[in-house]
Amino acid sequence: MRLAYRFAIESERVTADGVEVTGYADLARRYRVSAVPKTVVGETVEFVGAGPEDMLLRHVQQAAEVEAGTT
Amino acid sequence: MALIRDDVAAQLKAEFESLQNPVRLVVFSQTMADPESEQVRRLVEELAALDDRLTAEPVNFVLDQERVAQLGIARTPAVAILGAEKDYGIRFYGLPSGYEFGTLVDAVLDVSSGDSGLSEPTRTALAGLARPVHVQVFSTPT
Numbered sequence: 001m002r003l004a005y006r007f008a009i010e011s012e013r014v015t016a017d018g019v020e021v022t023g024y025a026d027l028a029r030r031y032r033v034s035a036v037p038k039t040v041v042g043e044t045v046e047f048v049g050a051g052p053e054d055m056l057l058r059h060v061q062q063a064a065e066v067e068a069g070t071t
Numbered sequence: 072m073a074l075i076r077d078d079v080a081a082q083l084k085a086e087f088e089s090l091q092n093p094v095r096l097v098v099f100s101q102t103m104a105d106p107e108s109e110q111v112r113r114l115v116e117e118l119a120a121l122d123d124r125l126t127a128e129p130v131n132f133v134l135d136q137e138r139v140a141q142l143g144i145a146r147t148p149a150v151a152i153l154g155a156e157k158d159y160g161i162r163f164y165g166l167p168s169g170y171e172f173g174t175l176v177d178a179v180l181d182v183s184s185g186d187s188g189l190s191e192p193t194r195t196a197l198a199g200l201a202r203p204v205h206v207q208v209f210s211t212p213t
Contacts, residue, residue: 001208002177005152008159010187011197014204018174020165021209023107024146033209040207056206057193064202 001037003056014060042066074114080121083176087122090183094125097151099144101132107166108132108148114167115150118175125179152178154185169212 004016021028021036031040039056040046042063047055075083098115100108112129119127130138132147142151142158150163152175159182167175181187187194 001171001174001210002181004206004208005159005161005174005178005181006187006189007197007206008161009181009185010189010194011200013200013202014197014206015160016162016206016208018163018171018178019207019209020163020167020171020212022211023148023165027209031207031209036210038209040209042204053190053193057196060200060204060206061196063204064200 003050003053004039007056007060013064073117074110075117075121080117083118084121086176086180087125090122090124090180092124092183092185093155094179094183095128095153095155096125096179097128097130097138097142097153099130099132099139099147099149099151101147104133105147111148111150111166114172118179124183150175152182154182157185166212171210171212 001018005018007014008016019027021033031038035048037050038046038048039059041059044066045059045063047059096115096119098112100112102109116127116129119125132139132144144151146164148165152161152163161178161182163175163178
């Protein structure tokens with residue numbers, strides 16, 4: 001979670017939510033959260049576990065491209 | 072009764088001595104629909120009381136729609152961790168307990184410094200992002 005926050009500090013284009021999902025059954029369902037930590041980037045790019053910096057970066061870049069492709 | 076234990080408060084005070092810039096913790100709660108959010112408000116107020124550079128700004132999620140919209144808050148409990156002048160887009164949703172309380176503290180420290188601490192290649196890559204990207208990290212209490 002801290003890494004995602006640091007991405008938000010670095011880039012004006014990145015925003016980051018940390019979600020303690022217990023009270024949010026709707027979000028847990030919507031993003032199919034079973035194992036944690038689970039990171040969802042954009043709406044479709046996701047991974048489970050605490051990845052290193054370059055892993056989050058790859059997913060962020062991928063999400064930026066995916067969403068570019070849909071508009 | 073205090074939500075932050077005395078020994079933890081003392082540790083945090085020491086840690087906050089390294090704060091560089093003010094940090095605003097805007098906390099959204101609604102008493103009736105979400106009693107847990109009141110607990111988060113109290114926790115954030117206790118946290119902010121530990122250092123002069125920290126401010127807690129309680130917002131009523133139901134009544135202050137303008138602030139809710141301005142900071143893009145969709146649900147409670149929510150905490151927006153803002154720099155003195157800048158909103159980095161950092162939010163915490165839910166009850167920051169256990170390990171996630173530490174995450175909230177880390178967010179305060181990082182926002183205060185305004186430095187991501189990321190590696191040069193990551194910084195360069197992020198500078199080249201063509202579009203806004205929203206990251207959500209889901210956790211459960213530990």
